[in-house]
Amino acid sequence: MFYELDHPIVPDYFFTGQDTDFKFPAHIHYCYEIICVTSGVMNVVVNDTEYSLSSGEAVFIPSNQIHSMYTPYRSSHKLFIFAPNLVSVYTKSLGDRVPVCHKFTLDHLCLEMVKKVDESAPLLEKKSLLYLLCSEFDKVAEYVAPQKNPAPLIYRMFEFIQSNYGGSCTLHNVSAHTGYDYSYLSSYFKRIVGMSFNDYVNRVRISHASYLLSNTDLCILSVSTECGFKALRSFNRNFKEQMGITPTEYRSHLQKESAEKK
Numbered sequence: 001m002f003y004e005l006d007h008p009i010v011p012d013y014f015f016t017g018q019d020t021d022f023k024f025p026a027h028i029h030y031c032y033e034i035i036c037v038t039s040g041v042m043n044v045v046v047n048d049t050e051y052s053l054s055s056g057e058a059v060f061i062p063s064n065q066i067h068s069m070y071t072p073y074r075s076s077h078k079l080f081i082f083a084p085n086l087v088s089v090y091t092k093s094l095g096d097r098v099p100v101c102h103k104f105t106l107d108h109l110c111l112e113m114v115k116k117v118d119e120s121a122p123l124l125e126k127k128s129l130l131y132l133l134c135s136e137f138d139k140v141a142e143y144v145a146p147q148k149n150p151a152p153l154i155y156r157m158f159e160f161i162q163s164n165y166g167g168s169c170t171l172h173n174v175s176a177h178t179g180y181d182y183s184y185l186s187s188y189f190k191r192i193v194g195m196s197f198n199d200y201v202n203r204v205r206i207s208h209a210s211y212l213l214s215n216t217d218l219c220i221l222s223v224s225t226e227c228g229f230k231a232l233r234s235f236n237r238n239f240k241e242q243m244g245i246t247p248t249e250y251r252s253h254l255q256k257e258s259a260e261k262k
Contacts, residue, residue: 013083014126016119022077023070025200026193028158031081033061034133036106036114040075044068044102051103053077056111059102060137062094066154068194078114086127090134097143104137153178154192157185165204166228171197205229206242213251220247 013031022042035044036058044051044059046067051059061067063084084091106114110132117129160174171189174197175182189197205227212223224235224247239247 011083011085012123013081014086014119014123015081016079016117018076018078020076021071021074024068025195025203026066026068026154028064028066028155029081030063030084032063032084032087033067033079033081034130034137035059035061035069035077035079036111036133038076038078038111038115040071041073042069042071042075042077046102049102053103056106056108058104058106058133058137060099060104060134060141061102062098064155065098066158080130080133082126082130087130087134090131090138093138094143096146098146099137100142100144104140106133106136110136153180153188157189157197161201161204165201165208166226169201169228201228202238203242206239209235209239209247210243210250213247214254220251223247 015031018038026045035042035053037053037055039055042053044053044067046059046061046065053059113129113132117126156178157174160177161169164173171182171185174180175185178185180188186197189200193200195203209223209227212218212226216223218226220235221232224232227235229235229238236246239245239250243250245253
């Protein structure tokens with residue numbers, strides 16, 4: 001599964017995926033996210049808190065929370081990334097509050113439902129499951145008002161990347177934008193995220209490229225340009241390094257899958 005970083009702000013957005021022995025660096029997005037472990041153990045870090053999840057355990061991650069995940073040995077999981085609007089009643093009750101603890105437990109029936117739902121399911125079925133999961137979390141959750149401190153530097157760096165990955169998005173730009181030293185930003189970002197700034201920007205760009213290839217008719221060159229690559233060769237190389245196939249092969253595979261479902 002390719003874990004998308006690009007989740008558009010649309011009212012009915014819903015993405016689900018499953019994988020084994022998964023890991024992904026620190027990131028943020030507007031959507032809610034629920035990660036359910038189906039076997040083994042996965043560790044999920046939300047802000048500064050690390051949770052160890054075993055089979056039947058899950059985490060709920062609200063909007064714009066820094067989170068990452070990794071598997072210490074073996075694990076399988078199912079995740080849902082979705083627009084807050086899909087669970088509008090819960091979103092309204094949540095308000096500006098944030099949970100103290102993000103972890104909760106699923107009963108057997110709920111876990112079986114989680115395993116069955118995919119992106120082709122009717123919207124009503126998706127919303128029913130999401131409301132059930134939010135309800136199960138809400139039963140055990142304690143909420144507090146968010147801290148009013150200025151946004152940490154890592155948030156400012158993430159926000160800069162999201163606003164500029166389609167153009168000039170370098171660490172020198174971030175240094176000028178934030179006023180922090182280039183060398184400090186380089187080591188700081190790698191310590192927090194677990195990869196270099198440039199590698200992360202390329203992940204964001206390829207994530208957006210996969211979305212455009214899946215949801216638009218833009219030609220490969222236009223996708224490359226919109227995602228901030230100055231040369232098509234660089235785009236093709238980075239795409240294949242991350243996805244295992246070329247952009248053309250990726251789109252052909254999606255078209256074949258779509259045709260088979262009809």
